[in-house]
Amino acid sequence: MTITQDQIQRLPWTGDLMPFEDYKAWVASRKAAGLAIDIETCELGKWYANDCDPYNASGNPDIYVQIGTNRWVRSPESNGWINEEDLPPEKVGAMYDRIHREFDAWARANPDDPHARAHLNAQF
Secondary structure (H helix, E strand, O other), X not given: OOOOHHHHHOOOOOHHHOOHHHHHHHHHOHHHHHHHOOOOXXXXXXXXXXXXXXXXXXXXXXXXXXXXXXXXXXXXXXXXXXXXXXXXXXXXXXXXXXXXXXXXXXXXXXXXXXXXXXXXXXXX
16 A cells, blocks of 8 residues: 555554554654754644654553653654654754744743743743
């Protein structure tokens, strides 16, 4: 079965559309994709996933699942989402710096929002 480029860009959530061996090969490609991605221009995402197997590629029974908040990044060139665990440490730091910068800018632009007020008040 061949999947479309749009479905590839939505991986890992469309992984069931390809043979499991192909999916595992795609998961193995995430470290290289993490090295190549530009943190300043990529799309950022945050979803709950299995902390020990965020791509759900191990085949372990659900008894071993620990769900937590996971950060993800992707770009048109990355062929799908990349979990933060597949980024080198300097890119993880750059990702969180960007998240904080963008949240600070949002909070300053929306000072009447209760979340923004709490954030801005905590800074001073």
